[in-house]
Amino acid sequence: MNLDILKTKYLFMPDATRGAVRYLTTKQLEETKTEALVTNTLHLLIHPGPDVIQKLGGIKKMMNWKGIVFTDSGGFQLFSLLHSKKWKGQVHENGATFLSPKEGNTYELTPETSIDIQMKMGSDVLVTLDDCRDAKISKKEASQSVERTVKWAKRCKEHFEKEYGGSEKTGKLLTCVVQGANYLDLRKECAKELVNIGFDGYNFGGYVVDEEGELVVDEMETVIENIPKDTIRYAMGVGKPEDILKASKIGYNLFDTVLVTRNARHGTVYTSEGTLRIKNKDMALDSRPVDPNCKCECCKNYSRAYIHHMFKSKEATALTLLTIHNLTYYQNLIASINSDN
Numbered sequence: 128m129n130l131d132i133l134k135t136k137y138l139f140m141p142d143a144t145r146g147a148v149r150y151l152t153t154k155q156l157e158e159t160k161t162e163a164l165v166t167n168t169l170h171l172l173i174h175p176g177p178d179v180i181q182k183l184g185g186i187k188k189m190m191n192w193k194g195i196v197f198t199d200s201g202g203f204q205l206f207s208l209l210h211s212k213k214w215k216g217q218v219h220e221n222g223a224t225f226l227s228p229k230e231g232n233t234y235e236l237t238p239e240t241s242i243d244i245q246m247k248m249g250s251d252v253l254v255t256l257d258d259c260r261d262a263k264i265s266k267k268e269a270s271q272s273v274e275r276t277v278k279w280a281k282r283c284k285e286h287f288e289k290e291y292g293g294s295e296k297t298g299k300l301l302t303c304v305v306q307g308a309n310y311l312d313l314r315k316e317c318a319k320e321l322v323n324i325g326f327d328g329y330n331f332g333g334y335v336v337d338e339e340g341e342l343v344v345d346e347m348e349t350v351i352e353n354i355p356k357d358t359i360r361y362a363m364g365v366g367k368p369e370d371i372l373k374a375s376k377i378g379y380n381l382f383d384t385v386l387v388t389r390n391a392r393h394g395t396v397y398t399s400e401g402t403l404r405i406k407n408k409d410m411a412l413d414s415r416p417v418d419p420n421c422k423c424e425c426c427k428n429y430s431r432a433y434i435h436h437m438f439k440s441k442e443a444t445a446l447t448l449l450t451i452h453n454l455t456y457y458q459n460l461i462a463s464i465n466s467d468n
């Protein structure tokens with residue numbers, strides 16, 4: 128598989144959190160011109176588990192997906208769940224020990240196990256375990272998070288090389304996560320130390336928007352200034368269409384957000400004329416397509432009124448069609464960024 132496009136092209140990667148982009152078949156996903164997707168290690172660790180995925184031939188075989196698969200390390204969700212005490216467990220120098228909220232099983236996520244899990248899943252691009260904290264933390268806490276993130280990234284790389292032969296032998300890429308919260312000097316320090324270790328990509332981690340919902344431009348710029356240009360520059364969790372445009376101008380090239388699919392499920396759609404709420408009463412007799420300028424399966428074949436009716440009747444097909452549309456909108460946005468650059 129040619130993974131070079133991850134370093135040169137702009138790509139939007141939908142979240143296939145549990146190994147599926149919600150409401151879409153893999154064929155429908157391909158038809159939106161999606162080239163890469165992101166799966167969530169933490170959710171797949173809990174169900175069906177990496178051993179099951181490996182026995183079934185890996186996540187790509189399971190999904191019958193021919194594109195690229197990114198796996199996150201599970202750090203972001205796990206650590207935010209543990210720090211906010213929504214999940215039971217402990218973050219420690221070696222990673223985290225936690226209880227699965229459903230089965231009550233105990234899991235241990237360390238730099239080494241996170242690599243092992245991602246390898247069993249058969250991911251193309253792995254992400255190192257990072258110590259993600261809340262958005263508002265003291266400098267001391269942010270500094271500790273940077274220290275651990277760098278230490279764990281190094282352990283991940285060493286394990287990936289020693290145990291699997293690294294990128295050369297596996298053909299896979301290993302990326303890391305830059306932390307440092309909103310402290311520019313810590314962001315810089317984290318980026319520089321990670322560059323010294325050497326990775327195939329440097330992902331912007333932590334919170335990407337501030338309390339007002341504004342993109343953290345200064346932090347993102349600081350990181351970009353301190354990483355090589357010919358690598359993966361993934362702005363994790365970015366985001367709204369306008370934020371993707373901003374982040375791409377700063378120098379990031381990969382993006383993902385749950386908004387695309389989540390908004391579709393809530394009946395909010397992106398169109399060339401702004402956002403549209405399919406639930407609204409004025410859609411009931413609107414015979415126009417969701418977006419007259421879109422050529423997706425939803426817009427080519429159905430009216431707003433029909434989707435409104437299906438949505439109100441809780442027909443899952445409405446959610447499928449709206450997800451197809453929203454994802455197509457994002458992929459068109461990315462295509463326009465690619466053609467402008």
Ligand SMILES: [Zn+2]
Nearest residue numbers: 421423426452
């Ligand atoms: Zn459409």
